[in-house]
Amino acid sequence: MKRHVLIVLIAFLFLAANAQKFENIAKTPPMGWNSWNKYGCNVSESLIMGMADAMVSSGMKDAGYEYVVIDDCWQVARDDNGEIVADNDRFPHGIKYLADYIHSKGLKFGIYSCAGTLTCAGRPAGRGHEYQDALTYAHWGVDYLKYDWCNTGTQEPKSSYTTMRDGLFAAHRPIVFSICEWGSNKPWEWAGAVGNLWRTTGDIDDSWNVMIGIFLQQKDLARYAGPGHWNDPDMLEVGNGGMTTEEYKTHFSLWCMLASPLMAGNDLQNMSPETKSILLNKEIIALDQDSLGKQAICWRDNGDYQIWLKILSNNEKAICLLNSSDEKKTVLVDFALLAQAKAARWGAASPLKLENFTVRDLWDHKDLMLKESSMYIDLLPHTVKVYRFIKK
Numbered sequence: 588m589k590r591h592v593l594i595v596l597i598a599f600l601f602l603a604a605n606a607q608k609f610e611n612i613a614k615t616p617p618m619g620w621n622s623w624n625k626y627g628c629n630v631s632e633s634l635i636m637g638m639a640d641a642m643v644s645s646g647m648k649d650a651g652y653e654y655v656v657i658d659d660c661w662q663v664a665r666d667d668n669g670e671i672v673a674d675n676d677r678f679p680h681g682i683k684y685l686a687d688y689i690h691s692k693g694l695k696f697g698i699y700s701c702a703g704t705l706t707c708a709g710r711p712a713g714r715g716h717e718y719q720d721a722l723t724y725a726h727w728g729v730d731y732l733k734y735d736w737c738n739t740g741t742q743e744p745k746s747s748y749t750t751m752r753d754g755l756f757a758a759h760r761p762i763v764f765s766i767c768e769w770g771s772n773k774p775w776e777w778a779g780a781v782g783n784l785w786r787t788t789g790d791i792d793d794s795w796n797v798m799i800g801i802f803l804q805q806k807d808l809a810r811y812a813g814p815g816h817w818n819d820p821d822m823l824e825v826g827n828g829g830m831t832t833e834e835y836k837t838h839f840s841l842w843c844m845l846a847s848p849l850m851a852g853n854d855l856q857n858m859s860p861e862t863k864s865i866l867l868n869k870e871i872i873a874l875d876q877d878s879l880g881k882q883a884i885c886w887r888d889n890g891d892y893q894i895w896l897k898i899l900s901n902n903e904k905a906i907c908l909l910n911s912s913d914e915k916k917t918v919l920v921d922f923a924l925l926a927q928a929k930a931a932r933w934g935a936a937s938p939l940k941l942e943n944f945t946v947r948d949l950w951d952h953k954d955l956m957l958k959e960s961s962m963y964i965d966l967l968p969h970t971v972k973v974y975r976f977i978k979k
């Protein structure tokens with residue numbers, strides 16, 4: 588074989604091997620913590636290290652949370668070589684030091700930038716520095732990049748995000764690429780080949796109305812989600828104080844039904860028992876992390892009472908009853924019909940029979956004792972019931 592042919596072949600195999608690595612990230616929706624919802628621009632080395640410590644000590648790491656992500660405001664300038672410069676007062680040992688610390692805890696490290704000239708908080712952003720920044724991030728040990736969409740002028744989203752994606756590829760470090768374009772350019776239609784997750788809406792807020800509004804906007808997006816590429820209805824507000832415990836349970840359940848990325852946004856160092864019981868509900872998390880990667884669909888829509896269905900691996904499924912109204916509802920739930928729901932919608936060969944399943948309530952952590960196949964269930968305002976049909 589001629590020498591140059593051999594070199595080309597080796598280069599090709601090298602690139603193919605790296606491309607393969609990139610395909611193996613975010614096979615299930617990424618889980619972690621992000622600074623923005625609670626701390627905004629008030630980020631620092633000690634805050635982030637404290638959160639990493641708390642992620643381990645609180646049991647979050649064991650429950651699957653792994654990325655610790657600094658959002659906006661860690662960066663202050665570019666130096667004479669165009670290198671991004673971190674805020675030295677807030678990050679006195681530099682970003683690599685922080686990444687090393689997070690890695691030493693068995694966690695992964697994420698950072699934020701933006702496709703425009705400035706970030707949303709007005710800090711230096713990535714435009715024109717994509718490959719350079721990607722190399723810097725790889726050198727620091729970044730595992731996750733959230734890339735925003737402020738100050739982008741006439742930039743075209745798909746090509747802008749593709750440039751950064753190619754920069755990450757060229758840096759040869761598998762980095763989860765989180766596209767934060769807020770949904771106005773329908774990223775679900777093009778982002779599957781560019782990033783691992785993409786925001787589908789504007790920013791979440793710690794309020795019932797904003798949270799449920801965002802949830803309802805996810806209704807037609809199920810077909811775009813799957814292993815390696817997820818719809819992102821924004822980060823979690825659980826534990827931040829603006830909703831009731833029941834509303835936070837609903838928020839968390841809905842995000843898990845949607846196979847959404849689960850980025851906690853609260854103070855992990857001071858969690859109430861209620862907050863912990865939500866963020867650490869492993870049975871609900873298991874729906875989110877199911878290996879099939881199917882996003883739930885709205886199976887019955889009666890306005891403010893809806894039934895959502897998530898197909899799980901092993902021919903199992905989850906059902907979520909949602910009462911988004913301000914009044915209590917008593918609903919007759921036909922579990923035999925719900926058992927067949929998959930067969931009806933997806934044309935399975937034989938109908939699935941209720942007697943082959945145990946129906947488990949994933950908030951009560953109990954199997955239902957069904958005397959008949961239908962029963963009346965009370966749904967308080969703004970609450971859910973989540974059931975898993977488990978094969979006997």
Ligand code: GLA
Nearest residue numbers: 623658659707708735767790
């Ligand atoms: C945008 C994003 C938020 C957050 C801020 C930071 O609003 O959507 O999630 O990253 O920018 O400035």
